Amino acid sequence: MISNTFTRVAVAAVASLAVLGLAACGGSGTKTASTGKAAGSGGVITVGFSQVGSESGWRAANTKNIQDTLTKANGFDLKFSDAQQKQENQIQAIRSYIAQGVDVIAFSPVVESGWDAVLEEAKAAKIPVVLTDRAVDSKDTSLYESFLGSDFVVEGTKAGEWAVKQFGDKPTNIVELQGTTGSAPANDRMAGFKKAIEGHPNLKIIASQTGNFTRAEGKTVMEGFLAANPKIDLVWAHNDDMGLGAIEAIEAAGKVPGKDIQMVTADATHDGMQALVDGKINFIVECNPLLGQQLADVIKQIMAGKAPEKRILTKETTFTQDQAKAALPTRQY
Numbered sequence: 001m002i003s004n005t006f007t008r009v010a011v012a013a014v015a016s017l018a019v020l021g022l023a024a025c026g027g028s029g030t031k032t033a034s035t036g037k038a039a040g041s042g043g044v045i046t047v048g049f050s051q052v053g054s055e056s057g058w059r060a061a062n063t064k065n066i067q068d069t070l071t072k073a074n075g076f077d078l079k080f081s082d083a084q085q086k087q088e089n090q091i092q093a094i095r096s097y098i099a100q101g102v103d104v105i106a107f108s109p110v111v112e113s114g115w116d117a118v119l120e121e122a123k124a125a126k127i128p129v130v131l132t133d134r135a136v137d138s139k140d141t142s143l144y145e146s147f148l149g150s151d152f153v154v155e156g157t158k159a160g161e162w163a164v165k166q167f168g169d170k171p172t173n174i175v176e177l178q179g180t181t182g183s184a185p186a187n188d189r190m191a192g193f194k195k196a197i198e199g200h201p202n203l204k205i206i207a208s209q210t211g212n213f214t215r216a217e218g219k220t221v222m223e224g225f226l227a228a229n230p231k232i233d234l235v236w237a238h239n240d241d242m243g244l245g246a247i248e249a250i251e252a253a254g255k256v257p258g259k260d261i262q263m264v265t266a267d268a269t270h271d272g273m274q275a276l277v278d279g280k281i282n283f284i285v286e287c288n289p290l291l292g293q294q295l296a297d298v299i300k301q302i303m304a305g306k307a308p309e310k311r312i313l314t315k316e317t318t319f320t321q322d323q324a325k326a327a328l329p330t331r332q333y
């Protein structure tokens with residue numbers, strides 16, 4: 001089977017000749033590598049982006065950054081849709097972008113599985129696809145050009161390693177607020193954390209349930225955890241929003257978050273960092289939502305007939321309460 005990269009390079013060669021031909025004829029369009037069709041007049045690149053939803057502060061920052069970067073001034077015509085955390089809405093949006101004949105499709109898959117059919121359709125239409133933020137579990141990696149975003153296993157591992165350091169040999173009951181079931185960050189953060197605390201039998205995950213990455217569901221699930229478990233020492237929330245919801249539930253139960261029940265979360269959004277500074281969260285593992293510029297660069301590479309790196313990792317850190325105090329005033333999200 002001819003690989004997508006091969007096809008792209010071959011088409012790029014043909015496209016380059018075609019561009020020369022067009023230029024000779026006075027044409028103004030720029031040929032794209034994968035599609036072999038001209039980007040709009042003036043070289044504007046049409047991008048169809050299907051976003052997961054607006055479930056969290058992280059997601060709001062990610063959406064804003066993509067919309068602020070893929071602008072007309074930067075050479076893009078961005079078509080944006082919000083899937084409201086539903087895979088069927090994303091599939092519908094991707095099909096609509098295929099029908100519209102956009103130059104590139106980018107999306108952040110709500111869950112990992114079930115994308116092969118629609119990605120095959122994009123490939124058949126010769127529309128390159130870029131994954132942002134979250135992965136798909138497709139075996140055929142030629143179905144997308146590049147995947148840019150965090151390593152969620154590493155994020156879960158950092159949270160678990162912090163728990164090991166913080167609690168040492170003390171008997172510790174942990175409750176876990178999982179992200180959206182079947183999503184890459186929920187699967188990977190859960191796995192990374194579990195692995196990091198392996199070999200420390202005093203650290204026990206006594207309950208684990210999805211809070212769907214939202215503050216409201218984080219609060220409801222935490223209320224259930226508190227009602228069912230008289231001794232909880234640590235909450236591991238897969239994002240700040242669920243952690244912030246859990247804080248509300250803990251306070252409503254007359255306990256002190258950060259002291260009676262310690263908290264470790266992922267993201268490091270402004271609200272999460274403020275709770276860390278206020279002592280209600282004990283440690284945050286960063287997940288960087290500012291993916292717009294990398295996405296713009298990858299799209300421009302594809303349109304120029306170059307193969308982007310298949311996996312582009314986001315640089316991330318962690319925050320203690322003191323580090324959060326120093327970082328918060330200049331935090332971008």
Ligand code: AHR
Nearest residue numbers: 056058059185213239287
């Ligand atoms: O995929 C990234 C995750 O999705 C973020 O941690 C979370 O806040 C968001 O909803």
